Amino acid sequence: MITRETTVVIIGGGPGGYEAALVGAQLGASVTIIEKLGVGGAAVLTDCVPSKALIATADYMSDFEVAAGLGVHLTDHAGSVVEDAVAEPQTVNERILELAEAQSADIHRNLEQAGVRIIKGVGRVTARDRVVAETDDGPEELAADVVLVATGATPRVLPSAVPDGERILTWQQIYALTDLPERIVVIGSGVTGAELAQAFLGLGSEVVLVSSRDRVLPGEDADAATVIEDVFRKRGMEVLGRSRAAGVERTDGGIVVTLEDGRTVEGSHALLAVGAVPATRGLGLEDVGVELTDSGHITVDRVSRTSVPGIYAAGDCTGVLPLASVAAMQGRIAMWHALGDAVAPLNVRGVAATIFTEPEIATVGIGQVAADEAHDVESVTLPLARNPRAKMQGITDGFVKLFCRKGYGTVLGGVVVAPKASELIHPVALAVQNRLSVDQVASTITVYPSLSGSIAEAARQLHQSE
Numbered sequence: 084m085i086t087r088e089t090t091v092v093i094i095g096g097g098p099g100g101y102e103a104a105l106v107g108a109q110l111g112a113s114v115t116i117i118e119k120l121g122v123g124g125a126a127v128l129t130d131c132v133p134s135k136a137l138i139a140t141a142d143y144m145s146d147f148e149v150a151a152g153l154g155v156h157l158t159d160h161a162g163s164v165v166e167d168a169v170a171e172p173q174t175v176n177e178r179i180l181e182l183a184e185a186q187s188a189d190i191h192r193n194l195e196q197a198g199v200r201i202i203k204g205v206g207r208v209t210a211r212d213r214v215v216a217e218t219d220d221g222p223e224e225l226a227a228d229v230v231l232v233a234t235g236a237t238p239r240v241l242p243s244a245v246p247d248g249e250r251i252l253t254w255q256q257i258y259a260l261t262d263l264p265e266r267i268v269v270i271g272s273g274v275t276g277a278e279l280a281q282a283f284l285g286l287g288s289e290v291v292l293v294s295s296r297d298r299v300l301p302g303e304d305a306d307a308a309t310v311i312e313d314v315f316r317k318r319g320m321e322v323l324g325r326s327r328a329a330g331v332e333r334t335d336g337g338i339v340v341t342l343e344d345g346r347t348v349e350g351s352h353a354l355l356a357v358g359a360v361p362a363t364r365g366l367g368l369e370d371v372g373v374e375l376t377d378s379g380h381i382t383v384d385r386v387s388r389t390s391v392p393g394i395y396a397a398g399d400c401t402g403v404l405p406l407a408s409v410a411a412m413q414g415r416i417a418m419w420h421a422l423g424d425a426v427a428p429l430n431v432r433g434v435a436a437t438i439f440t441e442p443e444i445a446t447v448g449i450g451q452v453a454a455d456e457a458h459d460v461e462s463v464t465l466p467l468a469r470n471p472r473a474k475m476q477g478i479t480d481g482f483v484k485l486f487c488r489k490g491y492g493t494v495l496g497g498v499v500v501a502p503k504a505s506e507l508i509h510p511v512a513l514a515v516q517n518r519l520s521v522d523q524v525a526s527t528i529t530v531y532p533s534l535s536g537s538i539a540e541a542a543r544q545l546h547q548s549e
Contacts (some may be wrong), residue, residue: 089113089422092214092227092534094366095205097124098407099233101190103414107229108197110422115225116199117206117216123187125235126407129255132186136179137257138278139441141285144168145441149477154274169285170257173261180258208232208367211393229421232373232381233365233414236359236399243330244270244355250338251331251353254279264352265290268340270328272299274438276356277311280320281440283354289319293350296328300438304451304498306484307444311500314442314480323348331355347413361400366484371383378402385428387417395421403429406436434514437505442481445508448496448515454486460495462486463544467501473533478502485521485545492520492547501534510538521545533547 089112093100096118106113112532119130140475147157147168157165192202214230216223237251238248248256254275265288270278272294284290292315294301299315300308301323315322327343332365337351338494361379376383380402387395395417398410412429419426435447467473467481481500488495497511514524525542529535 085479090226091226091229091231091418092206092225092423093117093233094191094208095191095231095233095235095362095398095400096120096122096201097126097233097235097398097410099235099414100231101194101414102411103231103233103397103418104194104199105197106415106418107422108194110418110424112229112418112422114197114199115202116194117202117204117214119203119205119537120203121187121203122183122191122194124233125181125237125255126182126378126410127186129258131407132183133179133258133437134254134256134275134278134282135316136182137175137546138282138285139439140170140175140326141282142441144170144285144287152477170263171493172263172286175286176260177532178476187298207365208286208371208373208394211371211391214228214316218494219393227393229395231387231414231417231419232368232389232394232396232400233398233410233422234362234366234400235410236361236405239358239360240355241328241330241357244328244353246355247333250351253355259352260352265348266291266337267352267354268293268331268338268348268350269354270331270340271356272296272322273302273356273358274300276354278439279354279356281315283318284315284318285441289350291350292320292322292350293328293342294322294324297324300444301440303444304446304484305483306451307446307500308314308496310442310480311440311444312437314440333471351543359399359405361402363400376402383413384427385416385430387429387497388414388420395419404431404434404436406434409434412539415423432518433512435505435508435512437508439505442469442478442501443504446497446500447508448494449486450496450498451484454496459489460486461489461545463541465541465544467534467537470532470534470537471499472534472536476502478534483507483541485538485541487521487545487547490547492522492545493518494521494542497538498506499538503534507534507538510535511531521547538540 091107091114148367203215268291329343340348381396398414438444465486484498486496494514521542
């Protein structure tokens with residue numbers, strides 16, 4: 084039985100931290116969060132929430148183009164057709180930051196109502212059962228029966244491309260812009276680079292995407308990445324494949340990016356999207372025996388335990404999966420385990436992930452590479468353009484792909500490339516998580532017409548005959 088004498092100290096107030104705090108309070112512990120930015124952490128204030136809000140704004144811009152193809156046009160008061168929608172960057176960014184602050188305030192209120200104490204400052208582990216909070220009012224030592232480290236990660240920067248917050252930017256600095264970049268060079272074609280390149284393209288910037296690999300989104304389904312790159316090029320983005328940036332310098336009117344092969348790319352702004360590094364330095368972890376990987380990530384097991392009893396970790400600082408949903412689950416699991424509640428180890432098999440490009444890419448379970456390496460997996464891919472609802476909505480790019488076990492029909496994974504694929508992937512995630520068969524998916528009646536009908540159709544095509 085947990086009592087208020089059981090103390091939990093959480094370093095970091097992002098998804099892993101605040102979700103853990105709510106569980107700890109629910110189970111009766113005395114919980115304190117130490118957070119330097121604000122509750123919600125970088126995920127809410129500078130990363131996930133703001134970036135997806137920016138992307139959603141760009142999506143509205145593209146809706147005007149789609150509407151024109153469907154025969155719908157805006158006209159001005161004189162009846163003339165309005166050709167272009169125009170974004171107001173300062174207004175857009177002000178709204179985004181207000182939204183992020185509002186979300187942080189909502190989380191703060193929930194935590195206070197649950198009885199969680201919130202300290203604004205920086206936490207440091209000084210012993211297995213001691214944490215020091217460095218605040219504006221000086222240090223405060225906290226006793227802790229349980230410590231959870233949920234400090235996240237920060238943008239990786241290059242020594243030859245130092246962000247200045249004006250022309251050379253990380254993804255956390257773009258919301259300070261008052262004018263739309265005329266020509267922005269995005270360095271890095273992973274998830275963050277691809278998402279923000281698409282966002283600025285949709286808002287009206289010229290965009291150059293510098294990719295060190297053969298294609299954009301090199302870690303994703305190859306078919307999906309090809310669709311996205313084709314869409315990027317079709318909409319006017321300049322994609323430089325097999326082009327690694329060597330450095331970025333300011334010029335009188337903008338920036339110049341030097342590539343390793345000697346070529347240069349000029350622009351008004353540069354956006355660095357070359358990955359993230361775990362925020363684990365200076366926390367005192369090594370001093371108390373917490374094991375870190377060579378990359379600086381905290382080593383944890385499937386119930387979020389570190390190598391030191393009583394110290395847990397969750398989120399991007401662990402390197403398990405860089406998703407807010409996974410961070411939140413790691414934090415909950417840590418509290419359930421530490422406080423003696425029923426708990427199941429983290430299972431990433433059914434974790435769905437989305438890349439918020441346009442169209443979106445949503446995935447769950449195994450992918451094409453794993454399927455190609457296995458002898459007992461088959462798949463089917465259905466172009467979305469054949470779907471009647473897609474035709475009605477002017478959708479021409481995208482597909483649904485399902486993987487199943489031969490002979491059994493068990494759904495093993497799926498890929499959806501479509502507008503709002505983040506919503507469409509859920510039935511596939513349910514099937515993967517609960518080991519449903521393709522026949523069970525196919526026998527569930529879908530709305531007609533609907534994009535989800537393509538998921539049922541793919542399942543029907545994978546029917547396992549006796």
